[in-house]
């Protein structure tokens with residue numbers, strides 16, 4: 094353990110010695126159960142079944158203790174590697190971490206949730222890193238949930254981001270070669286159409302040198318003295334939300350200039366835009382996949398404190414950013430899993446070529462609570478039919494930088510078609526904070542309230558990133 098600073102936990106201080114002791118105990122337990130060589134080779138499904146069935150209480154307890162202390166203590170790389178190795182055996186470490194992240198969020202322990210989520214991100218997306226002691230780059234034992242998918246838009250975005258980081262001397266010349274490989278891949282994909290998707294092959298991954306969809310750089314984003322600007326009236330915003338028949342309030346000049354600039358730099362610099370399953374070059378970055386910083390959590394906390402009548406005692410359940418391509422031809426209608434969404438736009442409106450587009454539509458119609466996450470979030474045709482049938486009307490909120498919109502998550506809503514200028518810094522970005530759970534809300538459109546078990550299962554699906562949902566069910 095190199096770290097000499099004690100780390101603050103929810104139950105006091107965890108010392109480095111305590112962590113080292115837990116790690117040593119854990120390794121000793123593993124070796125006594127399997128032997129050092131056997132432990133490394135337990136990889137087949139049959140062996141796994143035997144191993145899980147036979148795992149002793151002592152080993153389980155040692156692992157649980159280590160994982161708990163890791164989350165409360167420091168981020169010691171040796172111990173992270175132990176967790177990676179163990180997860181390669183049965184996947185349970187990642188599941189445990191995900192459950193911990195969810196539990197910490199549910200009870201409002203944001204610092205612990207952040208630490209747990211960061212470890213999840215590192216286990217899945219960690220890139221090669223230089224180890225001064227070893228004098229060489231070390232590739233972590235990453236956990237692969239799904240095969241990364243190459244798309245033209247993602248490769249273009251990443252090239253622009255690498256160039257942006259090179260201009261700032263954050264990345265070095267070695268990325269020129271990476272960019273050349275990316276351009277080769279774009280040439281290969283182009284004949285297959287603009288939305289072509291191709292799984293990243295081991296050969297291409299080898300050529301790209303561990304760079305595609307990796308945490309190559311994450312911008313430091315510490316807390317600031319002030320994050321919410323003083324230019325709006327808190328009571329007026331709350332009464333707008335409470336008096337609106339649907340639950341919508343719009344606030345301009347929401348963040349301080351410093352907070353806005355820092356969130357924007359975090360989004361521009363950090364290589365966290367992993368979710369590329371959407372069309373038209375739209376990318377998502379989620380809390381468990383790197384959209385996680387002290388500043389973002391400070392904003393989440395201060396918003397909850399400043400707007401008690403809107404957020405109430407609901408806890409933060411998800412944080413995300415979305416980054417768009419130059420054009421989006423149609424609206425992305427859906428509802429979200431939370432009780433309250435806070436959406437903030439952070440790209441200057443000078444990037445918007447058409448002031449009549451690029452904003453947000455919010456309908457005066459909620460998703461029935463009986464609908465599944467898939468139905469209310471990912472089935473636009475089903476939703477459009479429902480909205481037509483209900484005679485729903487939409488309110489259009491024009492795009493403006495630093496404009497915040499509070500709205501009931503369960504209202505159908507969607508990003509309007511957009512047309513933004515070319516250039517990496519002109520990409521439209523929104524950040525969202527989601528509080529509470531739609532299932533906890535009492536008012537519905539008369540649909541029967543689902544059972545507690547159904548509520549619990551539906552909310553679990555909603556909080557997780559799609560990749561993790563695939564991991565759990567696949």
Ligand SMILES: [Fe+2]
Nearest residue numbers: 427428429506
């Ligand atoms: Fe949404």
